[in-house]
Each structure stands twice: as C-alpha cells, then as structure tokens.
Amino acid sequence: MKHPLDDTDIELRMLIEAVYLKYNYDFRDYTGASQKRRVLVALREMDCATISELQAKVLHQPEAFTRLLQFLTIPVTEMFRDPEYHAALRSQVVPHLSTYASLKFWVAGCSTGEEVYSLAILLHEEGLLERSIIYATDINPESLDSARRGVFQLDRMRLYTENYQKAGGKRAFSDYYTAAYGGALFERFLVENVTFADHSLATDSVFSETHFISCRNVMIYFNRRLQNRVLGLFHESLCHRGFLALGSKESIDFSTHANRFESIARRERIFRKAAE
C-alpha cells in the first residue's frame, strides 16, 4: 500500500503544473524525490513559508520564475568528469568518427558547458574539431549564458587538470585557458563551431541528424516515461550506427528502447545505435 500524499506533495504537484501552464517549462515527469528537495531549498532561499506561497509568487512575478528555474535545474557538473569515460571516447569512438568528412555532435542538457568544453578539447587533440559542429542545448537560459562565456571557477582547475590528465590529455591543461579576475577563461577557438541553443528534452523535437550524442547525468532526473521519450529522440537524431554517451551510473536496461542501442563500453556507458 502506498503512503498517501501529504500537503507538501500536493502543493509540489500544483506548483509544477502551474509552471507548465504559465511558462511552458515541463517538469512534470522529473523524478519526485530530488525535485522535492530542490523546491524545499528554493522555498528557504526565496523567503516563502509554503510551496503555495511560492506558487503564487511564481505565477505573478516572472522574475521569481527565473529564480525558481535555477533550483529546478541541476547545474552540477565538472570538466572531464569520469576520466575513464573520456579515455574510452578517445580509444573506442574517435577511430570511428575519424572516418567521416564532417561531424555533428549534440551535448543534450549541457548546463553551464563543462561537458562541451571537455568534448571540444578532446576533439581538438584528436584532429576532429575543425570538421565538427557541436549543438549544446539546455532549458536554462542562465546556464546557456554561462556556457557561452566559457569562464569557470579558477579553484576548480586543479581537479579539472587531474581529470584531463587521467583522461589521456595530450597537452598542458593550462594551455586552454587564461586566468583572469578569479576565473579561468577558456580559449574561444574551442567553441567556434558550437551552437548553444534552448531546447527541451521534455517538449521539443529532433532538430538535426547527429553522429554522437552526449547526455550525461541528465536523464537521472527524469522518470521512465520521460527517459523513454528522450531515448526515442536520440534514436531518431543519431545517424546509422551513431554513438550515445550517458553518465557512469545510468542505464537503458529499463527503457522501452533498450534493444535499439548496443553497449560498446559497458563501464563507461557508451552505446551505439543498433543496426536495423
């Protein structure tokens, strides 16, 4: 027997519905536990006693919605996160990609861009960046602005350098950024072929054929229904035998699309569109 909803759960559902109806941001199929925690944090930060109060504020003040959006999305990421994944990209995916004259990548749910810059550095070192177009999409305009700027916290560079080296980096990591004003400004050539764009995995459709999609630690916040939708989008976007990369603890085993992808690096969570 399931435990009945309490007031907080009811209010939460109504807030998410209001956000959808008013602003067309669809969080209805996000997983409940993490979403609840993040809304409760927003409540404190936005000086609201109840979620109902927050709902009223968000409905009547668009700027309050902009603030809430920062809590509803999860901008926690790092450069070369999971070095062994990036090493596997170099050894197992790059040889296939190198056979194409031009390449399209999609970093879905790119957040503040760490994953995009990591991919661009890797492609640069493998000699593929110049023939690549990277679409980097997210629903959060503030995150996209950060990603476009390409300035990351200087105190993160030690971790990122370590990650980069473990991932098989071929140069000094500091070659790629300039330290200024307490931030690390990344080289502009890295994002010359990157298109940052607003795109919702929950409501938008496929916009291009791609050879490689990275969507790491994004779908963990989605329930199975939304995961199925997104994997369907990816399958549609990927070219014949295209590649899909997920986060290190993600699984497609529970999806209706499980059989449409095959695993090529099990631990690193790299998949390939199955031949049909």
Add this chain to the structure above:
Amino acid sequence: MNASAEDVDAALAGRNIEAIVIGASAGGVDALVELLPALPSGFGPATVCILHVPADRESRLAELFAARLALPVREALDKAPVEGGTVYFAGAGYHLSIERDRVFSISCEPPVHYARPAIDLLMESAADAYGAGLAGILLTGANTDGADGMRRIRQRGGLTVVQDPREAQAPTMPEGAIRLCEPHLVLPLAAIRALLPQLEKII
C-alpha cells in the same frame, strides 16, 4: 539504556515492514558484516544499505556481500524497481533516493554532511515512499548524517532503530539520531542482528 524484549515487542506490534534502510559510515562495513548474514533466505522486505564511501573509489560492497548472504545482492541502479527479498547497496558518488512508485533514482545534488551518497536523502525519500512500511536502522559513524532521515521515518510512522553508541566503533552518528529522533529502539549490534529476521513478520 538498551531496549528490553518487551520494548522490542511493543515497537514491532502491528507493523508490516516492506523495506529496510540501513545507514552507516565509519566502521560500517564491519558492522554490516556482522549484521546482514542474519537475513534469512526467503526474507520478504527489500533491504537497502548505504555507506559513506569515497566518490573516486568504485564501490565494491555489492560484490563483497554477494558471497556472504543468502539473498541476492545488487547495486541500486537508476530507475530499477525496488524488489523485495533483495539486498541493495548505494553506489559511490551519487545520491540515492527511492521514488513513490518504488523505483530507485540517483542524483548529483551537492554532498550533504560532506557525503554523497547521503543517508538523510535516501531515508527521507524512502519514508515518503513507504510510510509506516519502512524500518530505518542507523549504525556506527563519525558524522551526523542520518539523523534527519531517521526523524522523517519516525514522523511518517516507520520503525527507527539505532545502534547503541556505547558499543559503536564511531558513536557520533547514532548519538545524533538519538538526540534528534528519539528512536523506537536503541540496541547493540547483536540485538539488531536478532531483530532483523523478525522484521518480516506481520504481527
């Protein structure tokens, strides 16, 4: 003051436990080695164990215990249904939650009490999912993660059991929970071991 046999009977009366969450930190592996083999083959509830382990080290706990237990042991995977009769371990580096439809979910929110996975987040979400059908067990540990989680379990009508801090390898964690949530039972590990198989009885 450890709980007496009457206290145990009173705490268990009328319960129908569907899931057990066990949290531990420093000294936790040793404690689980003593505790988990008490789960008999055919045990009904799902048992979910969460230990603080370094994020950069791949958790080998599921492998370690698979060889020692009568029940199937798995790492809790994102969106996997929580199945009765199975022992799960939270993986390293991500928070673990249980959703209302009783599937696991993982997340990358910032660490809580310097911990990811955090015991609080798993316990709080499990309390929402199972209500009175949940038992929370908090063992040895050197920080106060788990206290808020145990409190939520208690508020939702679940059973709360804390290891006696006097015998815990690290007393801070059980002490924190005792202060915050007034657990139903405070017991030494050997008594928790004896309690485990009784948790599936419907009394």
